[in-house]
Amino acid sequence: MIRAPYRTWLEYTGWLICLVLWLFWLQGQICWWQPLVLWVMIMALFLLTRVLGYDAGALPLAAVLVFAGWIFLTRLSPVWAESHTWGILIGGLAYLLGLWAGSRRFCRPLLWAALAVGLLLITALAGESAGGAKAWLNLGGFRFQPVEAARIFLVFYLAHYFADGRSKWELAAVLGSFFLILAWQRDLGPALLVFLVFCWLSLHCQFSWFKLFGFLAAAAGGFALAWLQFPHFQNRAVAWLRPWEYLDSIGYQVLQGLFALRSGGLAGRGLGAGSVQVIPNVHTDYLFAVIGEEFGFLGTFALLMVYLSLAFWSLRLLHSLPERRLQLTGLGLTLLLHLQVFLVAGGILRLVPFSGMTLPLVSYGSTSLAAQLAMLGIVTGLGGRRGEG
Amino acid sequence: MRRSFLAIAVLYGLLFAALFYWQLCAEIESHPANPRYYQMFKEKRGAIYDRSGLALAESVPEGETFARVYSAPSLSHVVGYFHQRYGMTGLERLLHEDLSQGRSVITTLDLQVQKAAEEAINGREGAVVVMRPATGEVLALVSSPWVDGNELDDNWPDYLDDQRSPFLNRATHGLYPPGSTVKPIIYGAALAGELTGSGQIWEDGGSLTLKNRTISNFGGKAHGKITTDQALALSSNVVFARLAMELGEGLLEAFRAFGLGSQVKFDLANLGGHLPGKAASDYDLAQLGIGQGELLVTPLQMAAAVSAIANGGTMMRPYLVQEVRGGLKLRQITRPERIADVLPSFSAQALSKAMALAASEGTARTDSPASFSYGGKTGTAQMGQGLDHAWFIGFAPVEDPQIAVAVLIEHGGSGSQAAVPIGVRVMEAALTIDE
Numbered sequence: 001m002i003r004a005p006y007r008t009w010l011e012y013t014g015w016l017i018c019l020v021l022w023l024f025w026l027q028g029q030i031c032w033w034q035p036l037v038l039w040v041m042i043m044a045l046f047l048l049t050r051v052l053g054y055d056a057g058a059l060p061l062a063a064v065l066v067f068a069g070w071i072f073l074t075r076l077s078p079v080w081a082e083s084h085t086w087g088i089l090i091g092g093l094a095y096l097l098g099l100w101a102g103s104r105r106f107c108r109p110l111l112w113a114a115l116a117v118g119l120l121l122i123t124a125l126a127g128e129s130a131g132g133a134k135a136w137l138n139l140g141g142f143r144f145q146p147v148e149a150a151r152i153f154l155v156f157y158l159a160h161y162f163a164d165g166r167s168k169w170e171l172a173a174v175l176g177s178f179f180l181i182l183a184w185q186r187d188l189g190p191a192l193l194v195f196l197v198f199c200w201l202s203l204h205c206q207f208s209w210f211k212l213f214g215f216l217a218a219a220a221g222g223f224a225l226a227w228l229q230f231p232h233f234q235n236r237a238v239a240w241l242r243p244w245e246y247l248d249s250i251g252y253q254v255l256q257g258l259f260a261l262r263s264g265g266l267a268g269r270g271l272g273a274g275s276v277q278v279i280p281n282v283h284t285d286y287l288f289a290v291i292g293e294e295f296g297f298l299g300t301f302a303l304l305m306v307y308l309s310l311a312f313w314s315l316r317l318l319h320s321l322p323e324r325r326l327q328l329t330g331l332g333l334t335l336l337l338h339l340q341v342f343l344v345a346g347g348i349l350r351l352v353p354f355s356g357m358t359l360p361l362v363s364y365g366s367t368s369l370a371a372q373l374a375m376l377g378i379v380t381g382l383g384g385r386r387g388e389g
Numbered sequence: 390m391r392r393s394f395l396a397i398a399v400l401y402g403l404l405f406a407a408l409f410y411w412q413l414c415a416e417i418e419s420h421p422a423n424p425r426y427y428q429m430f431k432e433k434r435g436a437i438y439d440r441s442g443l444a445l446a447e448s449v450p451e452g453e454t455f456a457r458v459y460s461a462p463s464l465s466h467v468v469g470y471f472h473q474r475y476g477m478t479g480l481e482r483l484l485h486e487d488l489s490q491g492r493s494v495i496t497t498l499d500l501q502v503q504k505a506a507e508e509a510i511n512g513r514e515g516a517v518v519v520m521r522p523a524t525g526e527v528l529a530l531v532s533s534p535w536v537d538g539n540e541l542d543d544n545w546p547d548y549l550d551d552q553r554s555p556f557l558n559r560a561t562h563g564l565y566p567p568g569s570t571v572k573p574i575i576y577g578a579a580l581a582g583e584l585t586g587s588g589q590i591w592e593d594g595g596s597l598t599l600k601n602r603t604i605s606n607f608g609g610k611a612h613g614k615i616t617t618d619q620a621l622a623l624s625s626n627v628v629f630a631r632l633a634m635e636l637g638e639g640l641l642e643a644f645r646a647f648g649l650g651s652q653v654k655f656d657l658a659n660l661g662g663h664l665p666g667k668a669a670s671d672y673d674l675a676q677l678g679i680g681q682g683e684l685l686v687t688p689l690q691m692a693a694a695v696s697a698i699a700n701g702g703t704m705m706r707p708y709l710v711q712e713v714r715g716g717l718k719l720r721q722i723t724r725p726e727r728i729a730d731v732l733p734s735f736s737a738q739a740l741s742k743a744m745a746l747a748a749s750e751g752t753a754r755t756d757s758p759a760s761f762s763y764g765g766k767t768g769t770a771q772m773g774q775g776l777d778h779a780w781f782i783g784f785a786p787v788e789d790p791q792i793a794v795a796v797l798i799e800h801g802g803s804g805s806q807a808a809v810p811i812g813v814r815v816m817e818a819a820l821t822i823d824e
Contacts (some may be wrong), residue, residue, distance in 0.1 A: 258411055259420070297408060300412070301405065301408065308401045315390045351404070
């Protein structure tokens with residue numbers, strides 16, 4: 001019933017789980033029900049996707065990433081791991097919701113734009129702040145970050161804009177209000193991400209050097225503006241460029257991350273053997289450095305290869321789609337995920353300033369996990385049922 | 390889509406490159422802001438053993454953590470030390486990666502010989518290097534004064550203030566004029582070039598005048614009619630200044646062949662000393678012939694040189710690390726390595742006889758006869774100020790040399806009085822070790 005490549009991936013996942021169980025049984029702090037429930041959920045999603053006739057290639061890859069995150073969160077703190085398990089289960093529902101949404105041919109560009117901007121606006125007006133950005137919405141004790149959903153809706157709108165040729169003024173109004181509200185909330189990471197996705201889609205539709213330099217100039221302008229306007233952005237930029245001069249203050253996190261990566265070397269120090277508690281916000285921001293310390297270069301390399309395989313899977317799937325708008329939606333969502341990987345890992349590796357986002361599908365954070373699984377669901381849904389063309 | 394995928398792959402490529410740099414190449418591990426660096430000094434680490442399996446350095450439990458303990462204070466110049474505040478030196482540093490993974494190291498050192506050399510030098514400033522001529526194994530390497538690896542916490546400020554430089558490894562980094570200890574090299578080269586024979590008769594009038602500059606024997610003593618062997622045994626400056634002039638450029642070549650002027654390929658860092666590129670005049674040659682002038686050597690170089698003579702003219706690479714083992718990696722075993730044939734064997738044999746004569750009747754003899762036969766050569770390197778540096782190089786037993794030794798005592802006076810007794814004591818201790 002299951003074709004060979006998928007079966008191989010499932011076997012990998014199975015081995016991964018065996019490894020986890022074994023390691024944590026040795027350490028005596030395993031919470032048995034969590035990996036079992038997660039395993040059952042992934043299997044169920046996989047079989048359901050196949051039975052419905054969709055391409056389930058994303059699930060084994062996503063499972064590897066999700067389990068890697070769960071392993072390291074358990075290693076850091078069983079409390080985070082339990083909460084993360086609930087996040088993953090919600091993410092499973094989000095995947096199914098995405099699968100449904102992706103397979104429908106909605107054509108409501110203004111609704112998407114209104115949802116994107118509206119969600120942000122509600123957050124900005126009624127939200128709670130944590131970690132420098134006012135990005136949380138509280139619905140009767142259930143806290144989440146609407147920006148994760150808002151940017152998916154924005155990508156829906158952008159796909160309409162580029163595929164159907166909508167008014168430039170409308171685009172300017174939507175994007176302008178989107179960025180303004182994010183700036184008001186002081187949530188710069190998602191703003192940068194959405195800006196990059198917009199530029200990429202625009203260049204994808206029609207490449208010109210003039211446009212490329214225009215975008216670069218806009219990015220430089222935004223950088224300068226952020227520098228003048230936001231002290232915490234200044235800190236991040238200085239920590240990126242000259243961390244050694246600010247060892248104990250703003251450069252502390254990035255340097256401790258680099259020390260952790262370096263001490264991992266080629267093969268890592270082994271699960272649980274790293275000294276990673278010294279890194280601030282390690283479970284949301286710096287899980288990548290923990291993996292680097294304990295599983296080494298081989299571990300981080302493998303992790304990034306899984307992401308790259310995921311990118312290959314989704315772009316190959318989108319390549320065969322007949323409708324341009326669906327292609328652009330899928331590309332936009334894929335870019336949201338992979339550019340975030342680049343910004344997060346690149347921030348830890350000092351390629352770009354650290355933007356404080358989560359490592360997709362791996363880090364602690366239920367909203368972002370659910371949104372990313374929903375995105376995979378949407379792309380799977382866009383691919384359509386086999387045989388439908 | 391294809392171009393987008395390529396662009397995404399390029400971004401991941403950037404991440405791979407950055408990962409490669411930060412995880413495998415960046416030199417940030419020992420940065421003071423890295424808490425792991427301090428942790429390392431408290432962890433259990435592989436032991437360093439001598440040739441018979443006695444521990445030279447080991448980690449002993451101290452509460453929850455481990456402390457590094459050394460079995461002889463002079464080991465700080467060879468084995469080195471490993472300390473949270475003062476870092477790591479010597480073999481502790483060279484083999485840090487293996488030791489930190491719990492692998493143990495077996496050295497060529499012998500703790501008894503090391504201690505005997507430590508006692509023999511008795512607090513004077515100087516160095517002793519003991520080797521096995523046939524293999525190049527270093528049995529002991531002492532540089533005095535030393536810092537005690539077990540007492541760094543208490544004594545560090547005193548070590549820093551000490552005018553006698555206890556951090557300087559005189560065996561590997563001390564540069565001294567070799568004095569008469571170069572005479573065996575000159576004799577060997579002259580024998581090899583058939584410029585002289587051991588029975589040739591020389592007329593030694595006590596001094597030699599070259600264009601109104603004079604080279605005199607030690608104390609101005611005239612030895613009269615002597616053979617070349619006797620000239621070596623009595624350390625005649627007149628005869629060796631003349632031999633050096635006869636060798637001409639060949640003199641510098643012989644020094645170079647014996648490794649003077651270049652670093653020894655050794656496990657520890659060392660200096661190459663100084664050998665002039667060419668001798669400008671006969672007087673310069675004559676000066677070099679008695680080990681004065683611009684020539685500067687380390688005790689390690691002289692130990693390697695006398696080992697080559699004792700080994701029939703074949704120089705072996707001196708080495709300290711015999712074996713690294715344990716952990717998941719394969720055992721690494723060092724094999725003796727031939728560097729070069731520096732003398733033909735007939736001339737090495739004749740030279741050994743002459744050095745045995747120096748030990749039995751010449752300047753390298755002891756007041757009370759030694760219990761074993763040895764060959765040797767003393768040196769008294771003249772200094773501008775203060776007492777002369779005292780040298781002794783030798784090997785034992787004469788028939789089948791098992792031990793070679795180089796001794797230097799800074800400002801010790803004459804080699805016969807200050808260096809020979811130390812060399813003999815150390816050789817005696819080294820000959821009694823069982824293998």
